[in-house]
Every structure is written in C-alpha cells, then in structure tokens.
Amino acid sequence: MSRIVLVSNRVLDPKQAAQAGGVAVALADIVRTRPALWFGWSGDVRDDATTPHIEGKIATVALTESEHEQYYLGYSNSVLWPVFHNRLDLAEFEAGYYEQYENVNKRLASLLAPMLKPDDIIWVHDYHLIPFATELRKLGVKNSVGFYLHIPFPPWQTFMAIPEHEKLAHGLAAYDLVGLQTKADVSNLIDYMTNGVFGRVVPDGRIRLFDRLVRVASFPIGIDVEDFAHAKRKSPVVQGRGVLRMIGVDRLDYTKGLPQKFKAFGTFLEKYPRYRRQVVLTQIAPPTRENVGAYTDIRQQLESLAGSINGRYGEIDWVPIHYIHRSAPRRRLADLYRSSRIGMVTPLRDGMNLVAKEFVAAQDPADPGVLVLSRFAGAAEELEEAMIVNPYSIDAVADVMRDALEMGLEERIARHRALMARVRRSDVGTWCRSFLRALEGLRDDDDPRGWPPSELIEQALRKLNQSNPQRAMAGRGIAPV
Ligand code: GDG
Numbered sequence: 001m002s003r004i005v006l007v008s009n010r011v012l013d014p015k016q017a018a019q020a021g022g023v024a025v026a027l028a029d030i031v032r033t034r035p036a037l038w039f040g041w042s043g044d045v046r047d048d049a050t051t052p053h054i055e056g057k058i059a060t061v062a063l064t065e066s067e068h069e070q071y072y073l074g075y076s077n078s079v080l081w082p083v084f085h086n087r088l089d090l091a092e093f094e095a096g097y098y099e100q101y102e103n104v105n106k107r108l109a110s111l112l113a114p115m116l117k118p119d120d121i122i123w124v125h126d127y128h129l130i131p132f133a134t135e136l137r138k139l140g141v142k143n144s145v146g147f148y149l150h151i152p153f154p155p156w157q158t159f160m161a162i163p164e165h166e167k168l169a170h171g172l173a174a175y176d177l178v179g180l181q182t183k184a185d186v187s188n189l190i191d192y193m194t195n196g197v198f199g200r201v202v203p204d205g206r207i208r209l210f211d212r213l214v215r216v217a218s219f220p221i222g223i224d225v226e227d228f229a230h231a232k233r234k235s236p237v238v239q240g241r242g243v244l245r246m247i248g249v250d251r252l253d254y255t256k257g258l259p260q261k262f263k264a265f266g267t268f269l270e271k272y273p274r275y276r277r278q279v280v281l282t283q284i285a286p287p288t289r290e291n292v293g294a295y296t297d298i299r300q301q302l303e304s305l306a307g308s309i310n311g312r313y314g315e316i317d318w319v320p321i322h323y324i325h326r327s328a329p330r331r332r333l334a335d336l337y338r339s340s341r342i343g344m345v346t347p348l349r350d351g352m353n354l355v356a357k358e359f360v361a362a363q364d365p366a367d368p369g370v371l372v373l374s375r376f377a378g379a380a381e382e383l384e385e386a387m388i389v390n391p392y393s394i395d396a397v398a399d400v401m402r403d404a405l406e407m408g409l410e411e412r413i414a415r416h417r418a419l420m421a422r423v424r425r426s427d428v429g430t431w432c433r434s435f436l437r438a439l440e441g442l443r444d445d446d447d448p449r450g451w452p453p454s455e456l457i458e459q460a461l462r463k464l465n466q467s468n469p470q471r472a473m474a475g476r477g478i479a480p481v
Contacts, residue, residue: 071103
C-alpha cells in the first residue's frame, strides 16, 4: 500500500482534530489508518523556526510574521477566499501578496521534497496551496499529486478578475487530479480552463492545459455519520417548556449569511406574531480570522442586529436570539442539533457545508427536525429533500421558517429518511476513498484512453462542439478523436 502524503495549510494534532471537527477528522483518520505523513503549518508564527518539526506521521512548519501576514491573512484570506465566494468587492489585491504566497508554497515544497519516497501519493488541500505541485515538479518530483478545493470555484469571469489568474491556472495544471465539491464547481472550472486559458478537453475526459493533462471531477465531502447518530435529546435547556429551537452553527464569516438569517428571524416574528414566545434562534458563531478587516464589520453588524431584534421582541422571560460568539464542544453540538426543531443553514455561498449533514445525522428518526438549506451551499446539490431557500430573500426565508415549524410528523420523517440515506451514502469515508482511488488510478493509467469520459465532460464536449464547431476543429476546444 502506497504511503499517502497529506499537505494542508493547518495540521492538527490528531487528538485535537477529533474535537475540532470537519475535515480535520477525515484527515486525522487517514493518518491513523494508513501509512501516511501529514505535512503543513503548525499554527505557530515565529521567525526562528525554519526546519520541520517531525513527530511520528506529522511534520509541521512555523510561518514567519510576514508569511503569516501576506500568504495567510493576505493572499489566501483577503484575495482567494472572497473571490472564490463571489465577493470581488471584498478582495484586497495588494502588491506583494501573491509573491509571498508563491514563496511560502516554494519553501514548504522544498521542505517536503526530501521526505518523499518515489511511490508516495500526494494529496494537497485547499486554496492556500494551489502552486504547491508546481513547486514540487520544479524540484523533480514525479509522483501523482492530487488537489482538493474545499471552497467553491467561481464563475470563470469572476476568477479572471484575479490579476494572477493565469499563474493560478498553471498551478492547477501541475496536478494530476483536481477535485471539487460539486458538479457546478466542475462546470465553472472547466469553463475557465477552456474559455479563460484555452485548455481543451481531450477524448479521455481530461483537460489539456499548457503542457499537462489534468483530470477534474467532483467528490462531495461528507461527515462521520456515527459521530452524530448517537446524540442525546435532552441537552441544553431552552427557556420554558415547549419552546422550539432553531439552530445555526457557523464560523463568523461573511459568506455564512448570518445577518440575513437574523433579519429573516426578525421578519418571521413580525409577520407571524403567534410564534413569539414559542420559538428561539440559537446561533453559535465561533470567531474566525479576526485579523482580516472584513471580519470586524460582520461581527459588529451581527451584534447590533441581535441587540435590536431582542430589544424589540424580547420579554422578561423570553429572549428570541441566543447569539454565542464562542466555540461549543463538539459533543454538545450534536445534542444541540438533536434538540432543535429546525436547522438553519443559510450561507450566501459555501463549498459544501458540513453542518447541514451533521444536523441531519443527529436527528431522532422518529421525531426529526427540519433542515432549511441555502441553494448556494454545495450541500443543496445532494440534499434535495431539505427546504431549499434563497438566503438573500429575507421574506421567503421567514415564510419557510413558518412552514418548517408547521410541518407534520409524517412529512418530517419522510424528508429525514431520504436525507439520512444521502448523508450515509456519501460520508467522509466514501469521499476519501473515491478521491484516492481516482488519483491512484491515474498513476496506473498509462493509456489515457482507458478513462471513460464523465457525464460532465461529455456535456462540455457537446456544448463546445455545438457552439463552435470550428473552434473544436481548430484544436482550441476538443482535440479530434
Ligand atoms: C470549509 C468550506 C466545506 C463549527 N462551529 C463549531 C464547530 N464547527 C464545526 C462544524 C463543522 C465544521 O466546524 C464547519 O464546517 P463547514 O463545512 O460548515 O464550514 P467551513 O469551516 O467553512 O469549511 C465548507 C468544508 O470546508 C469541508 O470541505 O464544507 O464549504 O467552507 O464540522 O461542526 N465545532 C465545534 N464547535 C463549534 O463551535 N466543536
């Protein structure tokens, strides 16, 4: 069995990873169960640590002050994060950010390269590390290298607003496999590769971009269902008997649609006064990236909205919004999900959103709560039986809150059963296995024609051929078979 080398911006102690949740659990699981090495940033910022700290299967590196400032807070979180979430207005295209982004990728690659064995499979995670494979290739690394993007890929013209988009495209082309969350993301990336930088889809379904062949496919991430399936019902007490809870759990990020959610709850209380005193909205919103400017605004906005809604509708014995700007223990999250009637997952844009799946997994199948899910979360592509909403439409979300509260037991059970089957089918184990199988398959594949073109690639081929047969013939679109 080949060793898996995981590379991610943050590396967590596997013991802490279980508490942190999300992807960290999945990666820690690979490290526990396979020959593996997990390499990346330790989370420390110091100017004196230049060599990796190696402990068992974990190798970590500190960042210097200026690397942290420009690679992490700067290019990764003030350029790529907002643009990939369609927030060009928040992007800070500062001179120097990209250079440092590339430098950190180069430095990390040069520290990892000497630790690699010829048959290692390398799996790089997320937007911080797009140029990582290019830097490895420059050092002569020939191994299979896959990349997984946890956040959405934007429409191609939005991506082209990034001044260095072509360099990023070169970065992506250096991978053998680029994995994305949804089919919509795959479609956006193929659009960009073919229209923006004139890649072409070749008959085996891969994309020829610059001088490389790269496969692009979707691998929707999932959760460890068993982690949530044994939640307890009677956990955190709600104020008063019979009061129903709506629950939200989101990092305090401007992509998560928190002000819109609070406004919709205010509108719901205004339009449907009979629900006053009957319902509370509990929002857990742990702090995140507080050193990035755009995150200060969202915090202030949310505090003022919670204050004004509570001031306007609250009573001595009933506070409508419980807003908690701290992290909750993972165990308690599962209990909170289970004791809530509605899961409010309403991001403005999200790669997948694991909270949606965790909420479903934690429900009591005999008396389940209802998931309200934004159509702009990647999870909406799979979780069709949720109540799908447009989070920008405050009035519509307020109405869906009422519909969800009024939904009868039979319908709640039917929806939950279907959702639970989906959450089980594409759990975190399936996600890991299918990505690694695809990557390992590419390595063994010396005849690229062996790859059946995926449904999406076929669609792209048809679309391009129909829209511009000459382009296809000219070799810019599809290579002749
Ligand atoms: C990125 C993409 C994609 C949250 N608050 C607490 C807490 N959490 C846990 C949740 C969940 C995880 O953190 C959050 O995952 P999400 O998927 O909801 O969102 P991002 O953090 O933005 O993750 C996203 C994901 O990567 C995976 O590919 O789905 O689209 O943006 O597991 O439960 N955990 C604890 N306390 C908290 O207060 N313990």
